[in-house]
Amino acid sequence: MKEQHQLPRHSDGVNLTLPELLQYKNQAIRWLPPATSIWSQLNGQHRSNAKGRGMNFAEVRLYQAGDDIRAIDWRVTARTGKPHTKLFSEEREQPVMLLIDISQSMQFGSKLLLKSVQAAHFASLLSWIAVSEKDRIGAVIHNGHSLRDTRPTSRQQGPLNVINTLLTSHREIHNRNKTTQAEKTFSDALSHLHYLCPKGSDIAVISDFHSMREQDKQRLSQLRQHNRIQFVQISDPLEQGVTDYRGTEHVRDSRQSAWIDFSSAKTREKLSHHHMQHQEFIRDMARSLAIPLHHISAAIPLLQQLVSANSQNGGQV
Template sequence: MQIKDIIKKVKQIEIRTRKKTESTLMGQYHSAFKGQGMTFSEVRPYQYGDEIRRIDWNKTARFREPFVKVMEEERELTMMLLVDISASMDYGTKTQLKREFVAEIAASLGFSAAGNNDKVGLILFADKVYKVLPPQKGRKHILAILSTILSTDYVAAPSKIDKVLEYMMSVFKKKSLVFLLSDFQDEYDLKMLRVASKKHQILGMRVFDDKDEQIPDVGYILFQDAETGKEIWANTSSARWRYEFAEKQKQIVKSVAEDFENSSATFVNINTGEDYSKFLYQYFRKR
């Protein structure tokens, strides 16, 4: 994808996600993540209705009239977007590639966070971490994140989710809101997911295409694994073969969902082209 095409695509995504973000997600995001606690702001004279426990007794004694401490919410959060750039994400049979759909989800999440003055960071990974954009605030930074997701070279290697979680844990110490976007086609270390979920609030978002789960009857066909290069012939005319393929995919998804649930993390399954905002709305509401 050339630079002019990337810029055009970023602008299209920004326009397309703006309405969803402003009308649906931003308010729910703010309600869900009100902050990490309370911090001291100022001292002012006591007013009728103020809580007694807020009285600053030292200043009250000094000036011989009641003063209260004013506390304010610590609003700032850090959102981390962990995006799988293994080759299987550079694929799609509908209107969008999985990577483009991921960019759109990232836009809605990023603009929601930016609207609340929160920082957003990006980590691109496959078999290892390939690129990191440290957390920053503002619309320009969100646009840079989208451009990075769309312009990166996707990697012919299996994705290692445990590796990116381990990296995040070692580099970003502050508790963060983590969105892990992948098709979850590869194995991972469950222990690392459990450890990371104790420190951070994690939502795994499986982005998939219809053909990831069901193969149509197109006769004998040569399949190639985009990540390993392995090739295999299959008779897709066989109803039994198609059934077994679909069942295997169902079991993989079920296993991942159970791993997240048992790790006190959240997991959602989203088809490319589906209205992802309803999943995010429900997630924010539950928080």
């Protein structure tokens, strides 16, 4: 018998609420470097390879009693004949930018959560981690009909801005028939991110990447020139042909709807084949751009995946 997972607190798996995203504030401390990091945990590693906050050189001045002798500038000391010491200042806060895809292909879930809901959960956790590390957090949110953004902001206001914008953008999907807005593409979202993103940012792209195209490689390459990028793929087991259901069900995506016979092995094999083709495209794109690719399932609560990531290879189903 397969393990059954309970919904996260305050969540119904379909809608987004403020309490279910606020709960990650108290979880951020569990993944703060140097003990570990969210990325090393997703990779199933015990140690973090994340670069810690460092110190920038500020100036040289005459040595004073109590200065650390390890900071003595021996070159200046030899040239002047008087001991001088180097002064350092802590690195400035790092901008962290999220591209959160909650478009039509993300409005799907066969077991526990919609992929868009799981993406929002992970975005909330990343936001609280960022400000716990004294960084600024901002986001671009793509729901297929509009692009909403929050500029990088520090302290508690940063995550709250991201969460409130996520809630608004997620609600907008259900009211899409009442709007006349032109459709926004994944490429549009990347372009907006490129416009908004400060140089030297850490970027996390959270999506199922079903809307990513080969032509997006150029924009991603431009972003990567001055920033560090991570891909976070949200998936559902049914996309891989994995299901216990053996009946016929009416399903739909953003383009079409159909009756599918899940009792047919051929149907499940076709789903699996399509998934493998999609995975090959994403892996090739990530590999060619040297962008790390991480995996999160919408069928398992986020925190449960992260805690057991070392044994589950990033929580893939």
